[in-house]
Amino acid sequence: MTAISVLDLVPVRSDQTTADALAATLALARVADEVGARRYWVAEHHNMPAVAATNAPLLMSLVAAATSRVRVGSGGVMLPNHSPLVVAEQVALLEAAFPGRVDVGIGRAPGSDPVTSHLLRRGSTGDGVDTFDADVAALAALVRPDGVQVRVGSSTYPLRATPRAVSAPQLWLLGSSSYSAQLAGRLGLPYVFAHHFAGRGTDEAVALYRETFVPSETLAEPRTIAVANVAVAPTAQEAHRLALPQVRTMWRLRSGTTLEPQELVEDAEAAPLPASADDALRALTSSWIIGDPAQAAEQVRELARRLGTDEIMVQPVAGATRGTPADRAPAREQTLRLLAEALA
Template identity: 40%
Template structure:
C-alpha cells in the first residue's frame, strides 16, 4: 500500500481568522494521527492573508504537542530565508522534544512575493543559487559531532530526516546527488513531474539517511458525498489560486456554483492546468482517479492537499481520500 500524508498551509477562510484556522488544523492533525496518515506537513509562506503557516517551526511544535504518533514536519522550510544554523537549532530542538517524529523538508523558493522576499532575506547576496551549499551545511549541523567550532545545540546528533522539495528538475537532481527523499510539488506545478522522477530515481546515490530512492508527490483532493458537491467545494481553491497568480492573494474564498462566471476563460484555463494533478468527486470517483494517478506515477507516498473553505468539508475530503487509498 502507498503511504499517505497531509500537506497543510493552514488556510484562513474568508470570514474567519488565523486563530480559528490554526484550531481547525490541530483538529485535522489529531484526526490524521488517529487514522493512519504517515506525516503531517506544514508549508512556509509569507505575506498571504489566507495562509497562516508563516512561522512553520512554531506550528510544527504546536501540532506535534497535540498528537501522539504521526510524523510532523515542514513541506517545507524555504531555506534561502534562513541561516542553516538557525534551522538546525529549531528542528534539533523539535526532534529533542518529539523524538522520532520530526521531518525537515527544504525548498529553495522564498515562498512569497519579491518585496516580501527582500524583507525576509538574511543577506541580499544569498539567493537560491546557494541552496545546495546551505543544505549541506544544515546536514552537517544535524550530524553526529564532527569537531566543528560551530555546533547546533540542540541539533547536533539528532539527524533529523531531511527531504528535498521541488517543482522542477533541479530539486530532483539535488535530492538524488545527496541521497535524500524527494517530494515533488505536483499539486501546483505538475509539468515536470515525470522527467523529475526519472532523473531522481536513475541518478540516486545511497547515503547515510537513505539507501534507495523514496519519492512522494502531492495531489489536490476535493472529495465529498457526490461528484457535484466536490466540484462545488473545489471552486474555493480555483479562486484562491487565481488570486495568487494574478498578484492578489487573499483569504480562501467561499465556493461558487459557477466558476466560469467568476474567472475569465484564459485565467481559468491557467488555473486548471496548474491544479490538474488532482482527484475530484464522490468516493467512487476519488478511488478511480487516485488509482490511475498511483498506477501511472508509482509514488512511494502521496501527500494530500485539500484547501476547502469549510473545515468540516475539508476533514471529510481527507477521510474520503484515506478510505480510497487504503483499498488501492
C-alpha cells in the same frame, strides 16, 4: 497499499481570524492522526492574506503536541530565508521532544514577494540560491547527533545543534524542477515533487532523481513523494463545488490579481471568473484530484503507480460553506476521512 500524508498551508478564510485558522489546522491534524496518515507537513509562506503558515518549526511543534502518531514536518522550510544552524537547532529540539516523528522538508523558493523576502533576509542582496547546495549539505550535517567539526584556522571547533541528541530528524528535499531532482539524487536525500502546483514535469523529475541517486548514510535507495491538491465529497459534483474557492485563489495567484482571504463557497459561486479564464483554469486543475471517494482513491493509486511510490501527500483543498464553525474546516476533514477509508 498507498499511504497518504497531508500538506497544510493553514488557509485563512474570509470568516476566520488567524486564531481560527490555527484551531482548524489542529483539528485537521487530529483527523490525520486518527485515520492513519503517515505525515502532516506545514508550509512556509509570508505576507499572504489567505495563508497563516509563516513559521514551519513553530507550527510543527503545535501539531506534534496535538497528535500522537503522525510524523510532523515542514513542506517546507525555505532555506534561503534562514541560517542552516538556526533551522538545525529548531528541528533538533523538536526531534528531542517528539523522537522519531520529525521530518524537515527543505525548499529554495522565497515563499513570498520580493519585498518581504528582502526583509526576511535582513537586506541581503543575494537570493540564497547560489549557496543553496552548500546550505542543504550543512543542514544535513548539523542535524546529526554528533554535529560537525568546523575548521577555524589551524584548529577545529565542535558545533552541535543540541547538546545530547540521540536521534535526528529526517531531511527531505522539495522541488518542482530538474535542479531539485538532481540535487536530491546527488546528496542521497528523499525527494518530494510539488505536483500540486507544478502539474507538469512530475514523471520526468522523478525519473531524473532516480537516475542520479547516490546512496547516502541515511538512505540506501531512492524515495519519493508527490503532493496533490485533493477534494473528496460523497459526490463528484459536491467535491468540485467545494474546491471552487481554492481554484479561484490559485487563479488570482497565477494571474497577478490581488490576493484575498479564501472565499466561502457561496461567495465564489456568486462571482464567477470571466470566460477567458476557462482555458487557464483547465490547465491549472488538470493535475488535481477531485471526486467522490472511489474516483479520488483510484486517482491517488494511479499517481502512486506512475511514480513508483507508496505514498502520496494530499493538500485538502475543499472549502467551507456559509455557517461553518470558524475554528473548523469540516470539508477538509471530510476529504481525509473519505479518502483514507476508500484507500483502506
